[in-house]
Amino acid sequence: MILVTGGAGFIGSNLADELLKQGHSVKVLDNLTTGRMENLSNATKSGKFKFYKGDLRDFDTKILKDVEIIFHLAAQIDVRKSVENPVYDMDINIKGSINLIQQAINSNVKKIIYSSSGGAIYGEPTILPADENTNIKPVSPYGASKFAVECYLHTFSKIYGLKYTAMRYGNVYGRRQDPLGEAGVIAIFFGRLSQNKIPVIFGDGTQTRDYVSVDDVVKANIAAIDKLKKYNEYNVGTGKETSVNELVSVMEKIFSKKIIPIYEKERPGEVKRIYLDIKRLQNELNFMPDDIETGMKKVYEWMKDR
Numbered sequence: 676m677i678l679v680t681g682g683a684g685f686i687g688s689n690l691a692d693e694l695l696k697q698g699h700s701v702k703v704l705d706n707l708t709t710g711r712m713e714n715l716s717n718a719t720k721s722g723k724f725k726f727y728k729g730d731l732r733d734f735d736t737k738i739l740k741d742v743e744i745i746f747h748l749a750a751q752i753d754v755r756k757s758v759e760n761p762v763y764d765m766d767i768n769i770k771g772s773i774n775l776i777q778q779a780i781n782s783n784v785k786k787i788i789y790s791s792s793g794g795a796i797y798g799e800p801t802i803l804p805a806d807e808n809t810n811i812k813p814v815s816p817y818g819a820s821k822f823a824v825e826c827y828l829h830t831f832s833k834i835y836g837l838k839y840t841a842m843r844y845g846n847v848y849g850r851r852q853d854p855l856g857e858a859g860v861i862a863i864f865f866g867r868l869s870q871n872k873i874p875v876i877f878g879d880g881t882q883t884r885d886y887v888s889v890d891d892v893v894k895a896n897i898a899a900i901d902k903l904k905k906y907n908e909y910n911v912g913t914g915k916e917t918s919v920n921e922l923v924s925v926m927e928k929i930f931s932k933k934i935i936p937i938y939e940k941e942r943p944g945e946v947k948r949i950y951l952d953i954k955r956l957q958n959e960l961n962f963m964p965d966d967i968e969t970g971m972k973k974v975y976e977w978m979k980d981r
């Protein structure tokens with residue numbers, strides 16, 4: 676039995692669908708702050724699926740009965756919110772995670788596969804791409820809280836022998852990402868363009884990220900159940916950097932029209948350049964991530980079919 680926390684969200688619901696497709700029994704714990712039941716409309720049709728509405732910080736621990744593996748995705752994911760209200764960010768991301776880990780140990784859960792953030796924990800590294808040994812120097816409370824949980828997982832693994840893997844994602848994009856959310860520039864741009872609105876760029880658009888498709892993130896997570904064994908931390912990205920201005924160029928091709936974005940003042944807490952070295956993942960897995968154009972075309976097709 677597998678538990679996916681945050682399974683009603685963007686990445687978690689894609690993961691739950693794939694786990695069910697592969698024959699696993701799946702439970703989801705989610706408080707539906709940003710997640711939506713609509714994301715689980717396929718999953719709820721399965722006899723092997725159960726949804727529990729609850730909060731990481733205070734959930735009914737009976738749901739951990741028979742759970743062997745936890746994919747821990749539930750989090751507050753908004754970098755700007757973490758800058759405005761770091762205590763709130765800490766409360767959900769750190770306190771909520773510690774509660775989950777502690778209860779998991781009490782219930783003899785075998786392994787936790789944690790969604791961390793390669794885009795946020797390394798901060799502004801001097802050497803790029805950032806590999807897993809890069810110094811951890813987050814520039815946002817969100818980056819700090821995501822890494823703090825890795826530290827607790829390590830600590831609990833030493834004290835109780837808990838097994839864990841931290842998957843450090845780049846910027847994930849794909850089906851079900853909220854176009855009205857505060858994070859996920861690709862979804863936000865697609866959302867605006869499909870309503871004939873102009874995309875807004877914060878800063879000059881030269882900031883770069885490692886954009887990785889949700890399908891690739893799901894593949895890497897599922898491999899962490901039993902294939903990725905050598906390390907506790909894996910970057911999950913493409914190994915390539917793309918600027919926000921380049922994203923706009925790809926969108927011009929996809930929408931076959933000229934796009935002139937609005938530029939606004941950059942936001943605090945955002946890093947200028949980041950992309951991830953993914954050799955560790957590639958050496959253990961035949962991991963061939965989608966390039967940005969292929970991945971964005973898939974999102975476009977999904978949006979058209981909705």
Ligand SMILES: NC(=O)c1ccc[n+]([C@@H]2O[C@H](COP(=O)([O-])OP(=O)(O)OC[C@H]3O[C@@H](n4cnc5c(N)ncnc54)[C@H](O)[C@@H]3O)[C@@H](O)[C@H]2O)c1
Binds near residue numbers: 684704730747750793
């Ligand atoms: N999207 C990205 O680019 C990205 C990058 C790096 C890491 N991550 C990590 O991946 C995970 C999933 O992110 P996402 O993009 O799918 O975000 P999301 O907001 O779509 O999903 C998060 C889910 O957690 C739930 N949740 C929030 N607080 C909760 C709480 N206290 N108790 C129970 N449920 C709660 C939300 O309702 C939502 O369904 C997060 O841990 C995030 O930090 C995401």
